[in-house]
Amino acid sequence: MPYLSIRKVSKSYDSHVALQEFSLELERGSFLAIVGESGSGKSTLLRILAGLAVQTTGEVWLGDRLIENPAKKLVPGYDEIKLIHQDYQLFPNSTVLENISRPLLNFDPSYRKQRVKRLLDQLGLDAYSERFPRQLSGGQQQKVAIAQALAVEPEVLLLDEPFSHLDRIQKHKLIFELKELLHEMGTTVIFVTHELDDALRLTDSILILQKGKVVQKGNSRDLCEHPKTRYVARLFSPINLIPDRFDSYIRPADVRLRTKGEILGRVVDQRYLVHYNSLLVQLKNGGQVWEVDDPFRKYQVGDRVYLHFDDEKVLVLKS
Numbered sequence: 001m002p003y004l005s006i007r008k009v010s011k012s013y014d015s016h017v018a019l020q021e022f023s024l025e026l027e028r029g030s031f032l033a034i035v036g037e038s039g040s041g042k043s044t045l046l047r048i049l050a051g052l053a054v055q056t057t058g059e060v061w062l063g064d065r066l067i068e069n070p071a072k073k074l075v076p077g078y079d080e081i082k083l084i085h086q087d088y089q090l091f092p093n094s095t096v097l098e099n100i101s102r103p104l105l106n107f108d109p110s111y112r113k114q115r116v117k118r119l120l121d122q123l124g125l126d127a128y129s130e131r132f133p134r135q136l137s138g139g140q141q142q143k144v145a146i147a148q149a150l151a152v153e154p155e156v157l158l159l160d161e162p163f164s165h166l167d168r169i170q171k172h173k174l175i176f177e178l179k180e181l182l183h184e185m186g187t188t189v190i191f192v193t194h195e196l197d198d199a200l201r202l203t204d205s206i207l208i209l210q211k212g213k214v215v216q217k218g219n220s221r222d223l224c225e226h227p228k229t230r231y232v233a234r235l236f237s238p239i240n241l242i243p244d245r246f247d248s249y250i251r252p253a254d255v256r257l258r259t260k261g262e263i264l265g266r267v268v269d270q271r272y273l274v275h276y277n278s279l280l281v282q283l284k285n286g287g288q289v290w291e292v293d294d295p296f297r298k299y300q301v302g303d304r305v306y307l308h309f310d311d312e313k314v315l316v317l318k319s
C-alpha cells in the first residue's frame with residue numbers, strides 16, 4: 001500500500017502554472033530524488049507536501065491522513081513531515097545542544113536528553129554540543145539543522161537543496177552519512193536538487209521536473225540510455241548535434257576518434273580528466289564544435305581527427 005500519496009496536485013500563481021497536475025505514490029521508507037532546473041517547481045511541490053503552501057488542486061495523503069494546507073490548518077505544518085532547505089535558521093544565542101533540544105521541549109526531559117545525545121552521536125556533533133552556531137563551519141551548522149529536523153523523528157523528510165552551501169567533498173560526505181542514518185531510521189525521503197550527481201549519491205530513484213511538469217521517472221540507467229528530452233540527456237553528459245540529421249545527438253563517450261573517415265574536424269581544446277582527455281573538436285563542415293572523449297589521451301590541440309559513432313548510440317530528442 002502506498003504510504004505518501006500525491007493526488008493530482010497542481011499550483012498556479014495567477015496565470016502562471018508553477019506545477020502542473022502531479023501524482024505520485026511512495027512506499028514507506030523509500031527515497032526519491034527530484035531533479036530539475038531553477039524554477040521547475042521543486043520547492044513549490046515540497047512546500048505543498050509539508051502542508052506549508054496551499055495547492056490550487058489536488059490532495060496529499062500520508063497513510064490514511066489527509067495533509068491539510070495552511071488555508072485549513074491554524075498552525076501550518078506537521079511533526080511527521082519535516083522540510084529542510086538551504087536557508088535553515090538556527091537560534092544564534094543557543095548552543096548546538098539547545099538548538100537540537102528545542103523541538104522536544106514538550107517531551108519528557110529524560111527522553112529529550114537521550115534523544116539529543118543520540119542525534120549528536122549520529123551526526124558526529126558530540127564535540128560541538130556546547131558551541132554556538134557562529135562557532136561552527138557551514139557543514140556543521142547544516143548538520144545541526146538536520147539534527148533539529150530529525151529530533152521529533154519525522155516519518156517523511158523533505159530536503160530542498162539543503163547542501164548547497166557546502167563544497168563538493170563535504171556535501172558528498174554528508175549525503176553519504178545521512179543516507180545511512182535515514183535508512184536506519186526508516187524515514188521516507190524526497191530530495192530535490194538541480195545536481196544529478198548529488199541525487200544519485202542518495203538514491204537511484206529519480207524523477208525529472210521541467211517547467212512544472214514531470215518529464216521522466218526511472219533509475220539512472222533508464223534515464224541515461226533513454227532520455228526523453230535534451231535536458232534529461234544533458235544531466236548525464238553534454239550531447240553533440242549530428243549535422244544534417246534532425247534532432248539527432250551523440251554523447252562524447254560514444255564518439256570514436258580515427259585518422260580516416262567521414263566527419264572531419266580539428267582539435268581546438270584539450271582537458272585532462274581522471275579517466276580520459278576531453279577534447280573540443282571543430283567540425284570542418286559547418287564549424288560546429290563537438291565535445292569528444294579521448295580515452296587513450298592520443299590527440300593534441302591542432303590535430304586533424306575523423307569522428308565515428310554507431311547508429312544505435314544516437315539519441316533522437318525533439319525537445
Ligand SMILES: Nc1ncnc2c1ncn2[C@@H]1O[C@H](COP(=O)(O)OP(=O)(O)OP(=O)(O)O)[C@@H](O)[C@H]1O
Pocket residue numbers: 013016017018036037038039040041042043044045194
Ligand atoms: N510566491 C510566488 N509568487 C509567484 N510566483 C512564484 C512564487 N513562488 C514561486 N513562483 C514561481 O513558480 C515557479 C516555480 O518556483 P519554485 O521555487 O518551486 O522552483 P524551484 O524549482 O524550486 O527553483 P529553485 O531551484 O531556483 O529553487 C517559478 O517560476 C517561480 O518564479
